[in-house]
Amino acid sequence: xxxxxxxxxxxxxxxxxxxxxxxxxxxxxxxxxxxxxxxxxxxxxxxxxxxxxxxxxxxxxxxxxxxxxxxxxxxxxxxxxxxxxxxxxxxxxxxxxxxxxxxxxxxxxxxxxxxxxxxxxxxxxxxxxxxxxxxxxxxxxxxxxxxxxxxxxxxxxxxxxxxxxxxxxxxxxxxxxxxxxxxxxxxxxxxxxxxxxxxxxxxxxxxxxxxxxxxxxxxxxxxxxxxxxxxxxxxxxxxxxxxxxxxxxxxxxxxxxxxxxxxxxxxxxxxxxxxxxxxxxxxxxxxxxxxxxxxxxxxxxxxxxxxxxxxxxxxxxxxxxxxxxxxxxxxxxxxxxxxxxxxxxxxxxxxxxxxxxxxxxxxxxxxxxxxxxxxxxxxxxxxxxxxxxxxxxxxxxxxxxxxxxxxxxxxxxxxxxxxxxxxxxxxxxxxxxxxxxxxxxxxxxxxxxxxxxxxxxxxxxxxxxxxxxxxxxxxxxxxxxxxxxxxxxxxxxxxxxxxxxxxxxxxxxxxxxxxxxxxxxxxxx
Numbered sequence: 001x002x003x004x005x006x007x008x009x010x011x012x013x014x015x016x017x018x019x020x021x022x023x024x025x026x027x028x029x030x031x032x033x034x035x036x037x038x039x040x041x042x043x044x045x046x047x048x049x050x051x052x053x054x055x056x057x058x059x060x061x062x063x064x065x066x067x068x069x070x071x072x073x074x075x076x077x078x079x080x081x082x083x084x085x086x087x088x089x090x091x092x093x094x095x096x097x098x099x100x101x102x103x104x105x106x107x108x109x110x111x112x113x114x115x116x117x118x119x120x121x122x123x124x125x126x127x128x129x130x131x132x133x134x135x136x137x138x139x140x141x142x143x144x145x146x147x148x149x150x151x152x153x154x155x156x157x158x159x160x161x162x163x164x165x166x167x168x169x170x171x172x173x174x175x176x177x178x179x180x181x182x183x184x185x186x187x188x189x190x191x192x193x194x195x196x197x198x199x200x201x202x203x204x205x206x207x208x209x210x211x212x213x214x215x216x217x218x219x220x221x222x223x224x225x226x227x228x229x230x231x232x233x234x235x236x237x238x239x240x241x242x243x244x245x246x247x248x249x250x251x252x253x254x255x256x257x258x259x260x261x262x263x264x265x266x267x268x269x270x271x272x273x274x275x276x277x278x279x280x281x282x283x284x285x286x287x288x289x290x291x292x293x294x295x296x297x298x299x300x301x302x303x304x305x306x307x308x309x310x311x312x313x314x315x316x317x318x319x320x321x322x323x324x325x326x327x328x329x330x331x332x333x334x335x336x337x338x339x340x341x342x343x344x345x346x347x348x349x350x351x352x353x354x355x356x357x358x359x360x361x362x363x364x365x366x367x368x369x370x371x372x373x374x375x376x377x378x379x380x381x382x383x384x385x386x387x388x389x390x391x392x393x394x395x396x397x398x399x400x401x402x403x404x405x406x407x408x409x410x411x412x413x414x415x416x417x418x419x420x421x422x423x424x425x426x427x428x429x430x431x432x433x434x435x436x437x438x439x440x441x442x443x444x445x446x447x448x449x450x451x452x453x454x455x456x457x458x459x460x461x462x463x464x465x466x467x468x469x470x471x472x473x474x475x476x477x478x479x480x481x482x483x484x485x486x487x488x489x490x491x492x493x494x495x496x497x498x499x500x501x502x503x504x505x506x507x508x509x510x511x512x513x514x515x516x517x518x519x520x521x522x523x524x525x
Contacts, residue, residue, distance in 0.1 A: 003029045003123060006044055008057040008066065009085065010036040014108060018056055021116050026123070029054070037062035038069035045073040045080055054122050058085040058108075070100050079129075081122040085110075148206065148221075149437060150174050155222025155230050156446055158183070158279055159336075162391070168276050177218050177234035179276045184231040184251065185269040185286040188224070192263075196227065201262055205229070208261065212254055216243060223441060228333060230283070235273065244273070267293060284340050288312070291337070313341040313353075317360075324364040335401045339394055351385045354397050361401065399449055418443050418450060419457050423465075430469050431493045436462045470494070471507045478516050485512045 005022060009015050015034055022029050032052065035041060038061045045052055059066035070082060084105045103125065104118040154171050157163055163171075172179065188196050195201060206221050209231070213219055220232040233247060248270065255266040269290025271282030291312070320334035338357065342350045388396050421443040426434065439462075440447040455461050460468070470492040477488050489500030489512075504512045 001028065003053040003126065004032045004051055005029050006041075006052045006055040007031060007034045008036070008041045008055065008061060008069075009034070010058065010061065014058070014085065017112070018115065021112050021119070025116050026119060029119075029123075038066065041066070041069040042072050045077050046075070048076045050077050050080060052080050053126055054081045054083070054119065056083045056085060056119075060087070067100065070102065074100050081125055083118050083122065147175075149441075151220045152223050152441065153437070154220055154232065156448075158232070158283060159222075159230065163277060163279065165277075172276070175218075175220055175234075177220060177232070178236055180273060181232055181234040181276065181279070181282075182247075182273045183271040183279060183283040183286045184233055185271075185283070185290045186229045186231065186255075187267040187269075187290060188227045188229065189265040189267070190263060195262065196224070196264060201264075205258060205262065205264075208257055209254060212250055217247060217250065225332065225336075230286075232279065269293060284343065287337055287340055313338065316341060317357075321360060321364050324361065332401075336398075339397055339401075343394065347390050350390070350393060354385055354393070355382060358400070395448075399452055418445050419454055422450060422454060422462075423458075426462075426466055426469065430466060430473070431491065433493070434466070467503060467507065471504055474500075474504060474512065475508070475515065478512060479519050485516070488512065 003026075007015055007018050009018070019031060022031060033044060035044065041055070041057060041061065044050065045055055057066045057070065061069065066084065066086075070084075073080070073082075078101070082100075082102045084102050085108050086105065087108055103122050106115060106118055150171075154175065157167060168179070171177065190196050202224050209219050209221050216235070216237055218234040218236055220234065222230040222232075235243065237243070251268050251270065255268060258264055258266050267290060269286040269288070269292075271284070271286035271289070274282040316334055316338050320331060320338060323331040323334055335357075339354075342353050345353065384396065385393070422439050425439050425442060436451060437447045440450040443450065451462060454465070458465055474488050474492045477483055477491060478485075483491070485501070486497040489495070489497050492500075494500035494503065501511055504515070508515055510518070
């Protein structure tokens with residue numbers, strides 16, 4: 001790294017001395033300026049984005065003295081390392097220099113060694129501070145990633161499971177949200193649909209939404225599911241009609257911001273305010289409001305709730321089957337809406353509708369190919385639907401429809417794309433602390449769904465596959481090198497040597513040390 005140095009000195013004798021020391025002993029330093037007045041010092045250093053690393057300043061400059069110039073500099077610039085040159089050793093000067101966070105106070109004339117040592121200490125401090133900033137940046141990044149995963153987890157729980165009292169307590173604590181809020185359904189549209197799927201764009205949208213966290217509302221942002229991002233908006237103060245109006249205006253501002261930055265249109269459906277224990281009702285309301293806003297259904301002349309959801313179901317079913325035929329990527333979105341509609345029917349009708357949808361889905365996806373159609377055992381589906389508790393019906397249906405849609409792949413391939421992508425990630429990153437939730441996010445499916453299809457297709461759970469891969473790699477290293485057992489564990493992803501030994505023994509049957517001894521015995525024999 002090349003460091004930039006500013007010399008603020010009127011006496012050319014000292015300028016030549018400083019230039020000689022730097023050119024001779026510090027090839028990684030470049031003198032970018034030599035000035036003689038306080039005004040110039042303030043102009044160069046007195047800004048937040050100054051690129052000067054080290055400034056050597058004589059207190060006797062034209063204009064105000066050097067210490068006064070440094071005082072003005074320190075109002076905005078705290079990063080530049082500063083060396084003071086002075087012909088006087090006044091205690092008051094030295095104390096003021098310390099208060100202004102000056103790195104060294106050198107009485108001149110001084111020998112080359114003294115000045116060189118002061119410069120060296122400044123450069124070491126720059127390296128130390130850069131390392132500290134990188135560490136802080138790393139910790140901040142890890143915190144932001146963890147927070148994002150927690151937010152995703154909350155939204156997934158709301159959509160695909162049911163919040164328990166324990167869940168609510170933990171999410172309130174971790175996310176800093178209140179017990180009352182509403183769900184918001186955001187649908188993204190763009191002329192360039194690939195734009196919506198770019199991970200960098202999605203991350204920027206996530207950050208863009210969080211820029212509007214404030215004193216009244218706090219946002220929990222979920223992952224993109226097809227074209228949709230689901231938000232939980234927490235009301236941090238007592239709910240009023242005025243707050244509801246403020247939320248609508250705030251969401252309008254967010255959608256305009258997203259459109260301006262990313263050229264993506266956003267449609268918004270806002271659910272009613274609910275206690276967190278009943279927040280799924282707000283999610284259903286957000287879907288209805290989104291569909292009405294986009295005029296996906298005709299809401300005129302609705303006489304009652306049953307009639308409304310009956311008409312809505314018919315319209316969504318038609319759009320769902322069309323989406324399946326066109327393979328436009330929106331089918332999962334429509335099936336979510338259909339299952340939400342089914343929630344408003346009686347238990348018998350719910351189960352009947354789900355079986356009906358299963359049959360229609362398979363018919364549509366196979367093109368009425370009888371052989372392919374018969375591959376699904378609908379008797380098994382009937383038994384499952386009949387026996388499953390009503391509280392678990394929706395979650396089961398989500399996973400079943402997701403499985404049917406994603407499993408329709410080229411028969412020449414061993415795994416579905418989601419599992420294939422997951423295996424590639426595990427194989428390439430098994431030494432890192434990877435999780436099922438992280439991988440599911442990266443391959444674009446829910447963790448529950450990935451867990452199911454991964455076990456179905458590999459006959460191993462995610463943890464079993466990862467453990468087998470790590471231990472097999474550890475065996476290879478032990479057999480082909482003299483690496484310490486502790487180091488072997490670290491090389492395959494286990495930081496704790498005791499835990500590594502336990503896992504190794506559970507898989508291989510003997511400890512890593514005994515395995516190494518057995519390998520040596522076979523070689524010697």
